[in-house]
Amino acid sequence: MMIKKKTRGQLIVLSGPSGVGKSTVISELLGQRQDIHFSVSFTTRQPRVGEADGVNYHFVDRAEFERMISAGELLEYAEYVGNYYGTSLKVIQEKVAAGTDVLLDIEVQGAAKVRAKCPEAVLIFIIPPSFEELSRRLRGRNTDSEETIAGRLRKAREEYRQIPSYDYLVVNDKVSAAAAEIIAILLAEDCRTRNRLHLVDDI
Amino acid sequence: MMIKKKTRGQLIVLSGPSGVGKSTVISELLGQRQDIHFSVSFTTRQPRVGEADGVNYHFVDRAEFERMISAGELLEYAEYVGNYYGTSLKVIQEKVAAGTDVLLDIEVQGAAKVRAKCPEAVLIFIIPPSFEELSRRLRGRNTDSEETIAGRLRKAREEYRQIPSYDYLVVNDKVSAAAAEIIAILLAEDCRTRNRLHLVDDI
Numbered sequence: 001m002m003i004k005k006k007t008r009g010q011l012i013v014l015s016g017p018s019g020v021g022k023s024t025v026i027s028e029l030l031g032q033r034q035d036i037h038f039s040v041s042f043t044t045r046q047p048r049v050g051e052a053d054g055v056n057y058h059f060v061d062r063a064e065f066e067r068m069i070s071a072g073e074l075l076e077y078a079e080y081v082g083n084y085y086g087t088s089l090k091v092i093q094e095k096v097a098a099g100t101d102v103l104l105d106i107e108v109q110g111a112a113k114v115r116a117k118c119p120e121a122v123l124i125f126i127i128p129p130s131f132e133e134l135s136r137r138l139r140g141r142n143t144d145s146e147e148t149i150a151g152r153l154r155k156a157r158e159e160y161r162q163i164p165s166y167d168y169l170v171v172n173d174k175v176s177a178a179a180a181e182i183i184a185i186l187l188a189e190d191c192r193t194r195n196r197l198h199l200v201d202d203i
Numbered sequence: 204m205m206i207k208k209k210t211r212g213q214l215i216v217l218s219g220p221s222g223v224g225k226s227t228v229i230s231e232l233l234g235q236r237q238d239i240h241f242s243v244s245f246t247t248r249q250p251r252v253g254e255a256d257g258v259n260y261h262f263v264d265r266a267e268f269e270r271m272i273s274a275g276e277l278l279e280y281a282e283y284v285g286n287y288y289g290t291s292l293k294v295i296q297e298k299v300a301a302g303t304d305v306l307l308d309i310e311v312q313g314a315a316k317v318r319a320k321c322p323e324a325v326l327i328f329i330i331p332p333s334f335e336e337l338s339r340r341l342r343g344r345n346t347d348s349e350e351t352i353a354g355r356l357r358k359a360r361e362e363y364r365q366i367p368s369y370d371y372l373v374v375n376d377k378v379s380a381a382a383a384e385i386i387a388i389l390l391a392e393d394c395r396t397r398n399r400l401h402l403v404d405d406i
Contacts, residue, residue, distance in 0.1 A: 124394075125396070127402070127403060130404055131404040160403065160404075163396060163400070163403055164396060164400070166396050167395065167396060168391070168394045168395060168396060169394060169395075169396045169399040169400070169402070169403070170394055171399075171402055180390075181390060181391075181394050183387075184386075184387040184388075184390035184391050184394070185387075185390075185391040185394055187383075187384060187387035187388075187391075188371070188384075188387050188388040188390075188391030188392070189391070191327075191371045191372060191373055191384050191387070191388055192370065192371060192372075193328070193366060193367060193369050193370060193371060193372045196372040196374075197366070197367070197372070199330070199372070199374055200330060200363065200366055200372070201333055201334040201363075
């Protein structure tokens with residue numbers, strides 16, 4: 001048996017523009033790496049068709065979200081297109097300390113806050129094969145008005161400026177290939193010397 | 204098709220104590236990643252049974268090796284247990300510039316020189332599951348005298364001190380698992396943001 005005891009879990013941040021297909025990639029990833037804990041974010045936005053409370057998001061109202069901010073219960077939070085999105089600090093701390101990898105799906109402002117608080121977090125940005133393709137995917141979803149789509153594309157342009165501060169860049173052309181790359185990134189991060197020095201004999 | 208054009212190849216350095224099973228791991232790796240160019244080192248040591256010139260090493264005499272040193276033809280070279288080992292600079296430069304990944308099997312002194320000259324090289328150190336197991340593997344080889352084995356173990360102890368300067372640490376318990384980890388490391392390195400910025404639309 002390969003020695004694989006981990007002293008701490010990894011904190012993995014996935015970002016990418018709305019419409020890039022992040023949730024599909026995450027489903028594929030979590031199917032293959034069932035040991036990863038997916039951190040469910042809190043949000044004040046309305047559930048979309050097919051979204052369930054506690055699965056896609058914890059859906060809360062603004063008053064509750066603002067209470068969580070004041071109580072310091074959030075690792076990061078941001079306001080995006082008029083809604084709050086945030087991540088519970090407590091859950092993450094417990095999981096990582098127990099050696100479990102934790103995956104966060106958050107946008108660039110949140111990712112920057114995670115990096116500042118946890119410098120060893122692994123930041124991965126997912127892009128579409130082209131910006132044109134992103135625009136096609138957003139229209140193909142048929143859930144948003146033209147105005148919302150235009151807003152998402154503007155937002156994506158802003159987000160792209162933050163790409164250089166991410167550790168890894170994954171192109172979501174084929175979902176299986178994108179998931180395979182993320183799985184390779186996580187295995188490689190496990191192999192980092194600083195995460196494995198406990199395996200070296202004290203000679 | 205996934206966009207995978209690489210602007211430059213990666214320089215990959217593999218080190219590990221004599222007896223760790225590095226050549227077996229490398230064979231497995233090159234079988235799966237046939238696009239990798241394995242840099243054949245030059246050495247003044249005698250070929251072992253089964254070793255062929257130009258395959259395992261380029262075998263040369265001391266006079267020729269010292270000529271190569273003077274002519275600046277080597278990326279790195281070192282003397283180890285009375286013999287020279289060195290790497291051709293020219294071959295590596297050509298391959299990397301053409302987008303080909305190049306694998307070097309060199310010891311810690313050579314690796315430190317590569318790091319100094321090519322800061323973006325990926326340095327991987329392979330260890331056995333335990334130091335006891337290393338000693339068993341060296342004896343099981345039946346090619347070396349007890350004195351040579353003792354020398355190799357002493358050398359291994361020194362090499363272990365350099366482990367923290369390597370990027371990645373791979374435990375060779377099972378060859379297939381060790382090769383899979385190296386393959387994941389190379390894919391992850393391809394995904395590094397700095398190696399992929401050319402895939403981001405200029406928007």
